[in-house]
Amino acid sequence: MALPENETRLDEAALARLLAAGEWRRDGNTITRAFTLKGFKGAMAFANRVAEAANAANHHPDIHIERYRSVRIVLTTHATGGISDADVDLARRIDQLLAAKA
DSSP: OOOOGGGSBOOHHHHHHHHHTSSOEEETTEEEEEEEOSHHHHHHHHHHHHHHHHHHHTOOOEEEEETTTEEEEEEOBTTTTBOBHHHHHHHHHHHHHHHHHO
């Protein structure tokens, strides 16, 4: 069964270019970023906005609430065993969510 076009695993050069400009970091077969919000309520609201964006994209990250005001997002594409365009697309959307709230 063929994967959707945006779930094709990225090659190393493409991944390096896409991550160079942002705050997302590679961690093995994932990309991850921590966001510090204003208190627990702000962290929960942001996590819920991320969940809504993930549902809309049909691409679901691991969302961790840490130290009451930090949200850590971990993205990977399980079907490819690595990082795909779908991860990068959702990472960009998550960044937009943060910028819209600032």
